[in-house]
Amino acid sequence: MTVNPSRKHLVLLGVGRANLQVLKGLARHGAGEFHATLVTPHPYYIDSAMLPGHVAGDYALDDIRVPLDALVEASGATFVPAHVHALDPGTRRVQLSSGDALPYDVLSIDTEAVIDRELAEASMPGARRNALFVRPIETFVQLWPQLKALSQERALQVSVIGQGIAGAELAMAAAHALAAPHGTRVTLIAGEEPLLAEESAGLRRRVLNRLKQLNVTLLQDRCTGMDGKVLELQSGASLICDAPLLAAGANPPEWLRHAGLLEEATGLPMVNERLQSEHHRQVFIVPEGASADIGPLLEANLRTAMFGGSFKKIPLATSRLHVVGGGQGHAIAAWGPLSLEGREVWNWKERRDRRQFQALFRI
Structure with missing residues (x-):
């Protein structure tokens, strides 16, 4: 070059x-x-x-x-x-x-x-062959329509393996997208620590309630292996799974x-x-x-x-505002101890996301 x-x-x-x-x-x-x-x-x-x-x-x-x-x-x-x-x-x-x-x-x-496939395979044997990796995103968005099409043919057991807000948000989105017409069910395997324990009580309560509303099963456990039909968990339990979505371990x-x-x-x-x-x-x-x-x-x-010249300090602190999509035109917003949810929150979130996205390419 x-x-x-x-x-x-x-x-x-x-x-x-x-x-x-x-x-x-x-x-x-x-x-x-x-x-x-x-x-x-x-x-x-x-x-x-x-x-x-x-x-x-x-x-x-x-x-x-x-x-x-x-x-x-x-x-x-x-x-x-x-x-x-x-x-x-x-x-x-x-x-x-x-x-x-x-x-x-x-x-x-x-x-x-990225999610390192070698590390994922070492901690969850069978992941390389059986899991749908959420990252790189480019690959995921090409494969996601295939899973959605399969859910139109029969009911599936889908598992999202991921922690924190990102894991919960993906599980809620998948549960909404895949439920009809056959009743596909989603399980969120969120690790051994309580989900969103580090977040405010209001945000945690609302996310947990929304998971229940969408019939998402929450397991505070860790996946230790998969064979295409069953996930093995740290607790010793086995979970029937047609499609594991791997969102954990991004580095x-x-x-x-x-x-x-x-x-x-x-x-x-x-x-x-x-x-x-x-x-x-x-x-x-x-x-x-x-x-x-x-x-x-x-x-x-x-x-x-x-x-040459004077460098500028770049603040990395992100906003205290958390906005979490809950599927079906629903979102949850939390600012410190304050929280609210519903369609109006989603409408505001959608307008904000589209505006920020379009601004990236407006010269």
């Missing part, structure tokens, strides 16, 4: 919201004395926040997926459709699945968390760990308040779950890293 050595080279790995906003900034302000390259496996963006709504049938796939070509062209960036195989921050090179070694001056990493990609950019104890990126790597200051990493509107600050820091 040819890179002009006379110009600074900014490489964007992944199309999380922050990197998309960087591209949008380049489209508005121009790149100036540097060139940008976007590396991501697929030529479009899928919004993970709206995925449960797609599963529930509230959004068509085209409502949550947008081609990248117009934004990339407007930004003047080069698009490289490839996976990352390795990153060497010492030599400032990214090894791609295409076989190219891509050099950079400054690197911005904003990639989707930063393994090449980040091999590059020495993750904390060994937590597996989280080691970054400062500027989102710079602690050990490689030309590398910026957007942590999973970062605020959706940090892109302009990230763009400013990337420019500073290339040409």
